[in-house]
Amino acid sequence: MDSRVIVGWIPDFPVIASGAEGGEAVAVVHRDEVVACSAAARAAGVRRRMRVRVAQARCAQLRVVERDLAAEIRVFEPAVRHLEGTVMPRLEVIRPGLIAAPARGPSRYWGGEPQLAERLVAALAELRLPARAGIADSVFTAALAARSGHLVPLGGDAAWLAPYPVGVLGAPRLAELLERLGIRTVGAFAALPENKVLARFGAEGIAAHRTARGRHERPLAVRENTGEHTVAYAFEPVADLLEPVVFAAKASAEQLHERLAAAGVVCARLEAAVELADGRTLSRVFRHEGRLSAPAVAERVRGVLQAWTDAGLLDTGGEHGIVRLVLRPEQLTAATGRQSALFGERHTPEEIERAAARVQAMLGHQAVVRVELGGGRGPADQVRLVPFGDVDTGPRPPDGPWPGRLPSPHPATVFPHWLPARLTDASGRQVAVSGRLALSAPPAHLAVEGHGEAAVDGWAGPWPVLEWWWDRDRSRRIARMQVAAADGRAWLLVIEHGRWWAEAHYG
Incomplete structure (x- = not known):
């Protein structure tokens, strides 16, 4: 492989961003499910993906905090700037608490990959953020290696992933089916012929198979952005408030998606940049596998703008406002599909999309959802509410049969x-x-x-x-x-x- 990737991971970052004190039992939840918990909560038996009521039954002193993605981005931004200034010049934010960057150049500067990993961890420790680092040939393997602070040898992704259960590939339905077929490890799945995997498991299966074999999540024929899909929004007069910029980010993201859809491509990375009246430019790169919805783009822009304002980098008053917002897609690849619409599988009418987008802009990304039906015994298990514009990436129970399933009529x-x-x-x-x-x-x-x-x-x-x-x-x-x-x-x-x-x- 001609590239190496380093991933830095801060465990339990949503808990840190919530302002939890040391030793406090805290659980950060989203849609009645624990997404992160403190060490004290884990010691009491609380785990990720656990329902809130079960977590509270395990730990009577548990403090439950609803997840706030914009706040997490705002808290994480100073750490990102610190890393860019002391360790590596450019990195990608996968999500708050998790970053990725090319490792080859920085490793040469710091004297090797072990020294680079140590420097990244030490730089975050300077901000009192406990971190771990992993290096591998792909983002997926490096992120998994970061959990144990492991450096995967060059070309060794497939061998390193082989002992892991197929569940780590992030495809719950596929993992369940593979386990039923007796294929329980990533190595056993990687050993299957590629043409057989494509014929039996389709696009999802072949993507997971590529990951299992240590290949990049995206096809190798990746072309960088040529500028033809970049979207820019000029402010006249200069924007001196954050809300108009966030609204412009959402409108620009919708325009960007239209351009990408017309070209039949999706982007793995998105750079959001603001040009200031004093000549400076501030930018941040977000990584996303698949379509990053317009409300999600606006939410990320809101968080990073607020972080820059809090740090004194962005002063929208007087003559220092924002004159231009630029959204620049990177790593374009062919689109393999589109998430389902708000009402069923048909294309959503434009007027409904606009109305939903306006409500989300006013009330938040979680304010408009669509219903995804699935298996389960209880009424709450059979319905998933997915934010409009997002892909349903959560675990989904199979369709059945479900012995003991609640009979109709269903509750109102x-x-x-x-x-x-x-x-x-x-x-x-x-x-x-x-x-x-x-x-x-x-x-x-x-x-x-x-x-x-x-x-x-x-x-x-x-x-x-x-x-x-x-x-x-x-x-x-x-x-x-x-x-x-x-x-x-x-x-x-x-x-x-x-x-x-x-x-x-x-x-």
Whole structure:
């Protein structure tokens, strides 16, 4: 290979960006799922991808913080500037807390790859950021190596990846299918003939197969931007507030996507630059595998502009405002597909896209979502809400069959967090469910937090659910019941560890 990549990784950066103090049990969550947690929380049993209620049950002192990507970008930007000024002249931000850069030039300057990795870690330590570094032939392998601080030898990506389980390839559906076929390691998958992989697993399979073989995630025939797709927005008069620049970034991103789509290409990297009235230019490169939606571009621009303002690099007052915004795509490759539209698989009408974009610009990237249906037993498991313009990259359960799946009719309202409830018999004692699914007594009264108390008219169930019994962190044993109350309302109840919860409400 003619290139080497270094990746720097700051573990638990979302926790650091939230302002958590040392020793505090903190979990950063997104859509009722833990995306990062502190060391104290992990010591209490909290893990990534764990549901919030399970995490809170594991750690009573857990502080839950909703993820704020723009804030993470703002906090991470000083570290990026510090690295550019002390270690390497140019790098790419994959996400806050994770950067990638070409290693060949900087390694020659610092005396070798081990010295470069040590210098990167030391530079972040100067900012009191615990970091690790990995070097390999591809971004994927280097990012995986950074978790253990490993330097993969030149040309050794495939051999180094071989012992890992296929789940690390980032394709949950493919990994599950491969495991069913007895292919459990990356090495075993890489050994399959490429033409057979393409015929059996399609574009997703061949992309994962290329990664397993230690090749670059993108095809080798990559052409840099020639300038034909660059989008620029000039401000007249000079912009002295950040919000107009963010709005212009979103509009420019939409124009950029139109140009790339017309050319049938996508970009792996996007450079956002602002030209100032005093002649200076500030820029930042973001890396993204696939289409970076217009709202996501605006969110990243907002975060980095605020970081530059906080650091004193950007002063929009007086004669020092922004005169031009430039979005420059890099590493263009052929487009292999487009994410589904907001309403089903058809192309979304332009007026709907504009309306959704305006709402996201005012209320945030998560304000407009589309529904993705999938497998699962409970009502919350069968629906995923994906921000408009994003690709659904989260783990998706297979379509089925699902023994123990909740029968219709489906609830009208599914609560994002289960509500505490109390189901009692005629004497006021809590109703219990035995291992044989027998009720200790007929339910007589139901009380749901925030919804009052009512007599029970009827019920159905209980139905048992035992999931992920082989995984200690994800295992769940519950029972569900449908309960109709005398006030006309109906509830879906869940009992777990002897406690009753209201999971959903039937309208």
